[in-house]
Amino acid sequence: MTRVTIVDYGLANIRSVVNAFEYLGAEVTVAAEAAALGEAERIVLPGVGSFPAGMRGLRERGHEEVLRQLVLGEGCPYLGICLGMQFLFECSEEGDEPGLGWFSGSVLRFDDGVGQPKVPHIGWNDVRVLADSCLFAGIESAADFYFVHSYYVPLASEAGRATPGVCHYGVDFAAACERGNIFACQFHPEKSQLAGMKLLQNFLAIEPERA
C-alpha cells in the first residue's frame, strides 16, 4: 500500500488533504512532531494560513531539520500545497520569518491597486501546462484548479522559470513547481475534484528512492 506522511504544524486544516489521500487508497500518517516524520516514504505539506506563522510552527516542532534531511538529503518525494509551495522559497512579502530556502527567490503579494483583480485570488482558474511534468501527467492543459491565496511565486524566479504550469490572475504566476523529488502546487488539488485527485494520484505514483 502506498504510504504518505502529512506534516501537521498546528495551523492548517489538514483534514481535507487526509481525506483525499485516503480516498485514493493511500495509507496516511499525520506527523504532528518531527519524530513521526522520520519513516516517511512521501511527504505532503499542506497549508492554509500565514507564511510567518506557518514557518514558525514548522521550526518550533522541529520539522524543518527533518524535512531538509529527508527531502534534500535522501530524495524523499515532497509535495507542498499552497503555503507548502511558498515555504520552499527564501522569504515572503507576508512577513519577516524566513522560508525553507530550498528554492531561491521570494514570494510576492498580488497587487490590488486600481484596475487589478480582487485579492485574495479565490476560485477556479485554469492552469496552462508548459512542460513535461510528473504532476500534470494525463491532465489536459487549461484544466481548472481551485485557488485561495493572496501571495504568489513570480515567473521571474528560478523556480518560476522552470514551472510546469502557469496561471493568470492580473499577472502570470507559477501554479506549480517541480525539481527532482520536490513538487509543489499553489492551488488546492484536494479541493479541485477530478483534476486535482488525478494530480495527487500522479504524486503517489512517484517511487521514493529510499525505502
Place this chain on the structure above:
Amino acid sequence: MIKHRLIATLLVCNGNVVQTRKFKRTNMVGSAFTAVDFFNGWTVDEIVVLEISDDLTYLEKFVSIVEELSRRCFVPLSVGGKVRDLTLVHRYTRAGADKVVVNSGAVARPGLIREIAAYYGSQCVVVSIDAIADTEMPSGYRVATDNARAAQNLDAIAWAKQAAAEGAGELLVNAVAHDGDKRGYDLALLRQITASVTVPVIAMGGVGKWEHLVEGVREGGADAVAAGNIFHYTEHSTKKAKEFMLQAGLPVRPTTFYKLNTPRRVRYAPW
C-alpha cells in the same frame, strides 16, 4: 480566467436532506451522502450544506453528517446553520468545512462576521441574506431571519453593504418568495446587491430551468449561481447545468473526466 461557479445546496432538517418552497419544508430527498457523491461525479464546483431544523436537537447528527460529507467532497464545502459564535464555527471547520455560512446570528450581532474573518480569514465567511420584497424599505427589500419567519427592521441592501464591510468573503442571496417556486432568481434584488458590494455574490432561490442560471450571472451580475431542488431529481443534473452554461458562452469549469484508481471500499483511519 476565474470561472463562474455552479453550487449545489443541500438543506438538512432533522438529519435528512429536504426540499423547500418559500422556506417551508416540502419533502425529504434522502441521503446527503448519495447526493454529494453524485454532485462530485457531475462536476459541481462547490457544495453548500445548511442545517435548517427548528432547534438544536439534531445538531450533533448534522456535525457527523458534515464529517462524512467532507470525506467524499473534493470541492470546497460550505457549512451553515445555527452559528451564533465561534464555538460552532470551530466545530464546522474541524468537521471539514472550508467556509462557514452565517445568517440570523450575524444579523443579531454583526461583529460575528469580523470575529470569524479575524480567526479564519474573510474567505471563510459567507453571509447568507434572506430578502423579502417590501415597499416600505428604501431598496424595496427587507431582511428576514430565522428561516424567514422573523422580518427584521433592516434594509437588505444596507445589510449587504454592512456585511461586506464587516469582513464577509461572499454573500449568498436568497429571495424568500422565489425559494422553490421555479420562476428564476429575483434579478432585481441581485442587480441591486451586486451593484452595491465588491465581494462575490452567490445567487440562490428559484431555479426551475437551466436558463435561470445564465440569467443570474448575465442579468443579476452574480459571480456564482446556486440551486437545490432542481438538482435532486434530474439525472446528471449538475453536468447538464454546466453544459448549458458553457453553451451560453459563460466561462465555467468544463466537465472533464479523469479516471482514478480508487479502492472499491475506502478505508478511513479514525480521526
